[in-house]
Amino acid sequence: MPYFDAASAAPLHPVAREALLAALDEGWADPVRLYREGRRARMLLDAAREAAAEAVGCRPDELVFTPSGTQAVHSGMSGALAARRRVGRGLVHSAVEHSSVLHAAEAHTAAGGTVTQVGVDRTGRVAAGEFAAALRPDTALACLQSANHEVGTEQPVEEVAARCQEAGVPLLVDAAQSLAWGPVPGAWSLLAASAHKWGGPPGVGLLAVRKGTRFAPQGPADERESGRAPGFGNLPGIVAAAAALRALRAEAASGADEAARLRGLVGRIRTRVPELVGEVEVVGDPVRRLPHLVTFSCLYVDGEVLLQELDRAGFSVSSGSSCTSSTLTPSHVLRAMGVLSEGNVRVSLPYGTDEAEVERFLQVLPGVVRSVRERLGVPVEEPEMPGKPAAAGEETGLVVDALGKRCPIPVIELAKVIGRVPVGGTVTVLSDDEAARQDIPAWCAMREQEYVGERDAERGAAYVVRRRV
Amino acid sequence: MPYFDAASAAPLHPVAREALLAALDEGWADPVRLYREGRRARMLLDAAREAAAEAVGCRPDELVFTPSGTQAVHSGMSGALAARRRVGRGLVHSAVEHSSVLHAAEAHTAAGGTVTQVGVDRTGRVAAGEFAAALRPDTALACLQSANHEVGTEQPVEEVAARCQEAGVPLLVDAAQSLAWGPVPGAWSLLAASAHKWGGPPGVGLLAVRKGTRFAPQGPADERESGRAPGFGNLPGIVAAAAALRALRAEAASGADEAARLRGLVGRIRTRVPELVGEVEVVGDPVRRLPHLVTFSCLYVDGEVLLQELDRAGFSVSSGSSCTSSTLTPSHVLRAMGVLSEGNVRVSLPYGTDEAEVERFLQVLPGVVRSVRERLGVPVEEPEMPGKPAAAGEETGLVVDALGKRCPIPVIELAKVIGRVPVGGTVTVLSDDEAARQDIPAWCAMREQEYVGERDAERGAAYVVRRRV
Structure with a gap:
C-alpha cells in the first residue's frame, strides 16, 4: 500500500x-x-x-x-x-x-x-x-x-x-x-x-x-x-x-542516487497533476526543493474529504487545509505564501518508492477530485455569462452570504455568482471561515479577478472581489 | 554473566x-x-x-x-x-x-x-x-x-x-x-x-x-x-x-510470585554478607523495602576498586561511594542516612535472577573484599592495644594527617592509630576528602567510639574522635 x-x-x-x-x-x-x-x-x-x-x-x-x-x-x-x-x-x-x-x-x-x-x-x-x-x-x-x-x-x-x-x-x-x-x-x-x-x-x-x-x-x-x-x-x-x-x-556515496530518482518522480507529479486535474495550484519552488516532496491545492475541494477518498483508494498523504486540522485555520506555511489552501495535498515519497505507485496515484487522483467536486455542487463552467461592462443602472454590488459555511464552500459560492456580475462590478462574500481570508484572494489570483480587500462585518468578514474578465 | x-x-x-x-x-x-x-x-x-x-x-x-x-x-x-x-x-x-x-x-x-x-x-x-x-x-x-x-x-x-x-x-x-x-x-x-x-x-x-x-x-x-x-x-x-x-x-496475578522469590534472595544477601565479610554495614530498612535491592558498605574498602574487582569476577553492581563518582562526594542518600559510604555496593537483582548466581556472588565477595583491604594495608586487628585510661602525663591528643588522601584512606589511618590512644583520649584526623565527613562518624558508630565533632582547619577539616572502648 x-x-x-x-x-x-x-x-x-x-x-x-x-x-x-x-x-x-x-x-x-x-x-x-x-x-x-x-x-x-x-x-x-x-x-x-x-x-x-x-x-x-x-x-x-x-x-x-x-x-x-x-x-x-x-x-x-x-x-x-x-x-x-x-x-x-x-x-x-x-x-x-x-x-x-x-x-x-x-x-x-x-x-x-x-x-x-x-x-x-x-x-x-x-x-x-x-x-x-x-x-x-x-x-x-x-x-x-x-x-x-x-x-x-x-x-x-x-x-x-x-x-x-x-x-x-x-x-x-x-x-x-x-x-x-x-x-x-x-x-x-x-x-x-x-x-x-x-x-x-x-x-x-x-x-x-x-x-x-x-x-x-x-x-x-x-x-x-x-x-x-x-x-x-x-x-x-x-x-x-x-x-x-x-x-x-x-x-x-556509492552512486545509488535515490534523491535524483525521487526528484524525477516528484517532477512528474508537479507536471502532470495540473494537466490531469483542473483548477490546481502546485506550490513551492519548482527547482530549489527537497527531492521527495510536492504540495498542491485543488480549487473547490474539501481537504478532509479528499484525504479520506485517497486513503480509501490506498494512498496515505497529508494536507495543510484547515478542514483537516482541529484548529479551523489553514497551515501557516500556505498562509505565509499567500497560496490556495483548500483541497491541499502534500505528497512526500519515502526512500525506495516504486515508480508504479506514483503512476497509479496519478491515475486515481483525477477521479477522486472530480467526485469530491461533484458532491459539493461545483460550477462546471464559470463564468457562465461572458463578461461585459455594467450597463447603466445595472446592479453591480452582489452580496453572497456564506456565513457558517466552511472551506471550500465560500469560494464555491463566489465562483457560482461571478458570472452574473458585469466586468467592473463587485461581489462581496460574507464569511466567518478563517480559510476564506486566504482562499478568496488566492482564487482571484488564479482566476485573474481583482481582490479588492476585506471589510469588517457584523459576523466574520466581508471579502470584496471585482470582476476583471 | x-x-x-x-x-x-x-x-x-x-x-x-x-x-x-x-x-x-x-x-x-x-x-x-x-x-x-x-x-x-x-x-x-x-x-x-x-x-x-x-x-x-x-x-x-x-x-x-x-x-x-x-x-x-x-x-x-x-x-x-x-x-x-x-x-x-x-x-x-x-x-x-x-x-x-x-x-x-x-x-x-x-x-x-x-x-x-x-x-x-x-x-x-x-x-x-x-x-x-x-x-x-x-x-x-x-x-x-x-x-x-x-x-x-x-x-x-x-x-x-x-x-x-x-x-x-x-x-x-x-x-x-x-x-x-x-x-x-x-x-x-x-x-x-x-x-x-x-x-x-x-x-x-x-x-x-x-x-x-x-x-x-x-x-x-x-x-x-x-x-x-x-x-x-x-x-x-x-x-x-x-x-x-x-x-x-x-x-x-497468575501466582508466579517473583517479588517474593527475589525478596528471599535479597534476604539471604542481607544476612550472609555481614557473616562472610567482616566490618560491613548493611543499610536500608530490613523489612519495608523493595524486593530486589540491597545495599551494604565495607569498611576500609575503596568503592571503585571493589566494583572493578567484582566486574572482573563477572558481577555488575553499582556503588554510592564517592570514589566511584565524578563528584568526589558520596551519595546524598547515604549522607542523609548518616551511614558509612566507603566500599559501598548496591545489588539490585533483575527479574528472573538465578539463585545460583546469588550464591556465587556470596562465595566471591569475601575474597574480593579481603584482597582490596590487603592492598590498602588495613589493620588486621584493631585496637592493637587493650584500652586503658590515660596515665598521668600521657599524650592524649594524637593528630593524623590524611590531607590529600581519598576515601577510604582517612578512615584506615584513624583505625591504625586508635589502639595507641588511651581510653578517654582523642584522635584528630585532618582530611580534605568530602567522604571523611560522613565516614568518620559512621566508623565511630560501628566501633562504638565517640565522634566528638568537626573543626575548621587550614586545609579541609579536623575530625575529632574520642576513644571509648
Whole structure:
C-alpha cells in the first residue's frame, strides 16, 4: 500500500531495524556505568555519536542526542537565547518554520522576548537579504529551516548563515526535512534534526552546537548529553538512527542516487497533476526543493474529504487545509505564501518508492477530485455569462452570504455568482471561515479577478472581489 | 554473566522485545494522521495508554508518555508548581529523592521558589508526621519517592498522601523503582515512572496527573500528549513498555510470585554478607523495602576498586561511594542516612535472577573484599592495644594527617592509630576528602567510639574522635 507521507514519519530503514535489534541486546545498560554492560553501551553510544556527527558535518563533542527533533529545537533555542541574554532578547525566524520553532518563539515572547518573523515569497522562500536586514544589535538568535516541511522549498541557508556570521548572530538550522539528503552547508551555529524523518526510529533527535557558540542549557540540570538532553537516553533508538543515517550517506556515496530518482518522480507529479486535474495550484519552488516532496491545492475541494477518498483508494498523504486540522485555520506555511489552501495535498515519497505507485496515484487522483467536486455542487463552467461592462443602472454590488459555511464552500459560492456580475462590478462574500481570508484572494489570483480587500462585518468578514474578465 | 544492577537499567523483558518488533512494523507512523498507518499507530498508542493506566491505577486520560522518567519528574514538578503559583512557591521533598527531583528543586530555587527537605532516619525512611509538619499554607507541591533507588527502603507514601490531601497539597510520587512490583496505593496526585526500570526499553517514561490536580505544562506548547510531553512520541518504545508492565502484572496475578522469590534472595544477601565479610554495614530498612535491592558498605574498602574487582569476577553492581563518582562526594542518600559510604555496593537483582548466581556472588565477595583491604594495608586487628585510661602525663591528643588522601584512606589511618590512644583520649584526623565527613562518624558508630565533632582547619577539616572502648 503506497504511503506518501514520509515528511511526517518515514518507515524504518532496514539497516535501522537490524541495528535496533542488536542494540536491544548490547545497548540496554547505563553507559555511565563502569561494568562490562555499561562499557558496551558507552561504546555503542560513542560510535553512534561519531557516525551522526560525520553525517551532520560537526565534531562528535558538538552533538547530543535528544528524544525528538522538537526537543532538539526547543533545547537549542532556549539554550542559545539564554546564553546571549545580555546581548539582547531578539529572535528572528522565517514565517514558515516548523511548529516546534513557532512554539518556542511563543514561549520566548511570553517570557518577555521579542520575535521578528521574516516573510517568504509565493514559493515559500525567504530572501537572504531580507533575513539579514531583520538582524539587529539585540538579536540573540536567528532560526531558519534548511527546507520547508510542507511545500519542500529549500531556504538559502548557506547565504543566511554567512550574513548571520557577519552580524555576530548565531543561526539555528532546523534540518529535520533535509538531513536525509545531505549535510547542511555553511557557517550555521546550531542544527536540529529528527531521526524518524530519515528512516531512524521515532524517539531520537539530535542537536549540534558548534564550538564557539555560547550555550546555556535551560531547565533542571542533568549530567547526561552535556546537560542538553536530560534523562536516561534511548540508546537502542540512537544506535538505529545513526546506522540509518550512515547507510543513507553510504548509499549516496556509492552512486545509488535515490534523491535524483525521487526528484524525477516528484517532477512528474508537479507536471502532470495540473494537466490531469483542473483548477490546481502546485506550490513551492519548482527547482530549489527537497527531492521527495510536492504540495498542491485543488480549487473547490474539501481537504478532509479528499484525504479520506485517497486513503480509501490506498494512498496515505497529508494536507495543510484547515478542514483537516482541529484548529479551523489553514497551515501557516500556505498562509505565509499567500497560496490556495483548500483541497491541499502534500505528497512526500519515502526512500525506495516504486515508480508504479506514483503512476497509479496519478491515475486515481483525477477521479477522486472530480467526485469530491461533484458532491459539493461545483460550477462546471464559470463564468457562465461572458463578461461585459455594467450597463447603466445595472446592479453591480452582489452580496453572497456564506456565513457558517466552511472551506471550500465560500469560494464555491463566489465562483457560482461571478458570472452574473458585469466586468467592473463587485461581489462581496460574507464569511466567518478563517480559510476564506486566504482562499478568496488566492482564487482571484488564479482566476485573474481583482481582490479588492476585506471589510469588517457584523459576523466574520466581508471579502470584496471585482470582476476583471 | 550475572548483572546485578537492575535499579540502573533492567534488561528488556522478552515480551517487551516482541512488542517492540511488532510496533516497529505497525506503529512507526504519526498517530494524529487519519490514514490507515496513522489509525493503526493511534490504536497501538491508545491500547498502550490503557494498559499502563491500569497498571498505575489511574484513568487513561490521566496518563501521558514521556521520553524518560527524568522528564516525567521534571514536567510533573514544573507543571504542578506553576499551576499553584498563586497558592505559594513552597516545595517539600525528602532528602533521599532521585537526582531528577533534586535537580528540578534546584531549578525551582533558582527561579525564586523555596524548598524544604525532610530528613530520613538511619534506614532512609521519612516519618509521615515529620513530612506532614513540613507542609505549610504556601506549599505548592510535595514530592516523595515510593521507594529509595539506592537502599531500597519503602516510604510511607499512602500515609503521606493522606496527610497531603488533608493539607490540600498535591503529592507527586516518583515510583520509578517500585512500579514493576505493583501500583502505588493512596491518594497521590501525580506519579512519575521510567520504563527501563521495569523491563521496558529505554526512552519511555510516564506521568500520571489525576483529575482535579491543577496542572499547567511549562515550556513551549505542543499538541501531543496533552501538551505535557512535546515532540513526536517514541511509539514502538511505548508499546513495548506497556507490554512489559502488563506482562509483569499478569505474571504476578497468575501466582508466579517473583517479588517474593527475589525478596528471599535479597534476604539471604542481607544476612550472609555481614557473616562472610567482616566490618560491613548493611543499610536500608530490613523489612519495608523493595524486593530486589540491597545495599551494604565495607569498611576500609575503596568503592571503585571493589566494583572493578567484582566486574572482573563477572558481577555488575553499582556503588554510592564517592570514589566511584565524578563528584568526589558520596551519595546524598547515604549522607542523609548518616551511614558509612566507603566500599559501598548496591545489588539490585533483575527479574528472573538465578539463585545460583546469588550464591556465587556470596562465595566471591569475601575474597574480593579481603584482597582490596590487603592492598590498602588495613589493620588486621584493631585496637592493637587493650584500652586503658590515660596515665598521668600521657599524650592524649594524637593528630593524623590524611590531607590529600581519598576515601577510604582517612578512615584506615584513624583505625591504625586508635589502639595507641588511651581510653578517654582523642584522635584528630585532618582530611580534605568530602567522604571523611560522613565516614568518620559512621566508623565511630560501628566501633562504638565517640565522634566528638568537626573543626575548621587550614586545609579541609579536623575530625575529632574520642576513644571509648
